[in-house]
Amino acid sequence: xxxxxxxxxxxxxxxxxxxxxxxLVGHAHHHCHILIKAGGADSAFRVRGERAPLSDDTAxxxxxxxxxxxxxxxxxxxxxxxxxxxxxxxxxxxxxxxxALSGHPRFFxxxxxxxxxxxxxxxxxxxxxxWWDDEVSPGRLEDLLFNLIIAVVESYxxxxxxxxxxxxxxxxxxxxxxxxxxxxxxxxxxxxxxVDGLAxxxxxxxxxxxxxxxxDTRVTPLVYANVLRFEAAxxxxxxxxxxxxxxxxxxxxxxxxHFSRFFRAHLGITPSDYRRKVNLFEPPRGPRSDLI
Numbered sequence: 001x002x003x004x005x006x007x008x009x010x011x012x013x014x015x016x017x018x019x020x021x022x023x024l025v026g027h028a029h030h031h032c033h034i035l036i037k038a039g040g041a042d043s044a045f046r047v048r049g050e051r052a053p054l055s056d057d058t059a060x061x062x063x064x065x066x067x068x069x070x071x072x073x074x075x076x077x078x079x080x081x082x083x084x085x086x087x088x089x090x091x092x093x094x095x096x097x098x099x100a101l102s103g104h105p106r107f108f109x110x111x112x113x114x115x116x117x118x119x120x121x122x123x124x125x126x127x128x129x130x131w132w133d134d135e136v137s138p139g140r141l142e143d144l145l146f147n148l149i150i151a152v153v154e155s156y157x158x159x160x161x162x163x164x165x166x167x168x169x170x171x172x173x174x175x176x177x178x179x180x181x182x183x184x185x186x187x188x189x190x191x192x193x194x195v196d197g198l199a200x201x202x203x204x205x206x207x208x209x210x211x212x213x214x215x216d217t218r219v220t221p222l223v224y225a226n227v228l229r230f231e232a233a234x235x236x237x238x239x240x241x242x243x244x245x246x247x248x249x250x251x252x253x254x255x256x257x258h259f260s261r262f263f264r265a266h267l268g269i270t271p272s273d274y275r276r277k278v279n280l281f282e283p284p285r286g287p288r289s290d291l292i
Contacts, residue, residue, distance in 0.1 A: 181198045
């Protein structure tokens with residue numbers, strides 16, 4: 001059974017050290033996502049429909065709102081220790097202005113990057129700091145995290161030149177009808193997704209709505225709804241004293257076991273495990289409203 005070794009959550013996003021022995025469903029994040037093997041068997045993710053290997057020498061890079069899935073490989077008893085970084089573009093922008101573009105869908109041109117020996121050493125030092133978390137301060141963790149991110153993407157993502165790319169190929173502006181649909185989805189996360197109802201509310205046919213939604217968000221309505229639901233679950237688990245059962249009920253799950261399966265399918269661990277293992281590096285804050 002997959003489990004969490006360490007989880008840190010703060011204004012930087014989330015950093016998780018996950019001991020994985022099973023695949024995850026296809027999903028997405030609003031974060032800039034970096035995955036590095038910290039130990040165990042080689043494995044892989046599927047990003048953009050292609051296999052992206054996760055090994056001692058390669059890391060997997062996933063753009064914000066890019067659909068991906070973990071594909072656990074090897075024999076049944078094989079386990080992979082994964083350092084998973086879910087990075088808030090706003091935090092990176094605070095530290096280095098040009099990195100505000102880390103939320104852009106073309107920030108990572110390819111889903112896999114080769115790690116240098118120096119970067120691999122930084123990974124080992126970073127994991128060691130996480131393991132002995134009683135000794136690491138928020139400032140120390142943020143410094144280590146930022147340096148590791150830069151080491152991974154420095155010679156690869158082209159982030160220093162992405163501004164010129166944006167001028168030549170600016171992202172498509174989100175259709176106001178899709179914004180309205182997302183607002184409706186966010187307004188009642190407990191309601192079962194009704195694509196026909198959303199299409200009707202926005203004055204679109206189901207087919208046209210689906211096409212516009214995927215064009216503007218790069219994921220299906222169901223994947224987007226699951227992202228909103230998952231992030232709301234993380235927020236309630238870490239920033240409220242609600243029981244797991246109450247969190248499940250508040251998000252529209254008919255039973256805590258259904259909520260647990262949903263959470264595990266997206267992160268590999270149960271909601272209770274997340275709550276036990278997470279270390280909060282910031283004071284509680286209000287509900288997010290910037291996931292689009």
